[in-house]
Amino acid sequence: MKRKEFLQKGIASGALLGSAVFVPGLSSGDGDQKKIHKGKNRQDLPDSKMLKTMGDPEEIVIERPVPGKPHKGKVLLAIQPHSDDITLYAAGTVAKLMDEGYTGYLLRTSDDSSGNYEGNRKDNAAIAKFFGMEKAYDFMYKHHQMDAIQIQDLKARLIFLIRLLKVDTIISYDPWEHYEENPDHIATAHAVEAARWMAGMRTDYPEHLDAGLSPHTPREVYYYSRAPQRTNRIVDITNYMDKKVESNMLNITKGPAGVGKGTKLKERLAKEGKTLDILGDDDSKTDFNYIKNVVFDIEAKDPNFYSISTRELGEQYGLGWAERFHYIGPSENRLEKYIQENAKAK
């Protein structure tokens, strides 16, 4: 049976729901997560082997909530050109990873602004605080004009930050997503991917080493995009969906994802003598309910925002709500594994 047929039939029959990974050829999701986070020999790998694209494009791992703090001691850098990118595309995953023990930082690369620079900076700081992060950074490149900047400048700043914070995991825009209209998204994505690789090479920016920094390569990346060319990881954010909504409501200056629209819709319907259950009875929760049920579900397929409903994406995989990524993780040290399995005592 072809893989696509297998997926469709497996999902339709429900036989695969609940399994951590439902595509043959990969280890189980739990096992995979353990493998990713507990590999012992990765520090010894040369930089070029630290990151390797996993599997073929149709293989998908479902990342589920993990109890306890399995990521304690690890550093997460969530990168967004604008204050609403992480909140729209990856807030459930950021909330999950932070809850699972990461130390986090939020970086905004643009100044986000058509005038209220301070308002946008405060919103970015509030979002970082909401996620329980240590700090929000703001690189302040000119809004919607990041294709005019010298990429070396942005790369150098990113490499410095990756080395300084000793970043283990990056969440950022996918540099290989084709259907992207926003130049800030494109410029940021390409600089991040190059910096992620170069930060581990001692021959790049060697003066950093004189200043006490060390070469350092983040070993995991979660790349988000509007219409991904490749999705190989689905993150179950069911437990974190409300936090995703709340984080979007903190984008006050930019115009959060629909705050105010829920109340307006409720008022309009009242004049027409109608109500909608999804907006709820509690007026203080109307905007929250609107964002959750309209922005991330009913109207989520607006091509300028997201190409699939967050709820429908979850539903496809037997989950409540989900986010999707092009994930790149550490490759297995196959030589060491081979030695363990085959070496003989002399």
Ligand SMILES: [Zn+2]
């Ligand atoms: Zn953006």
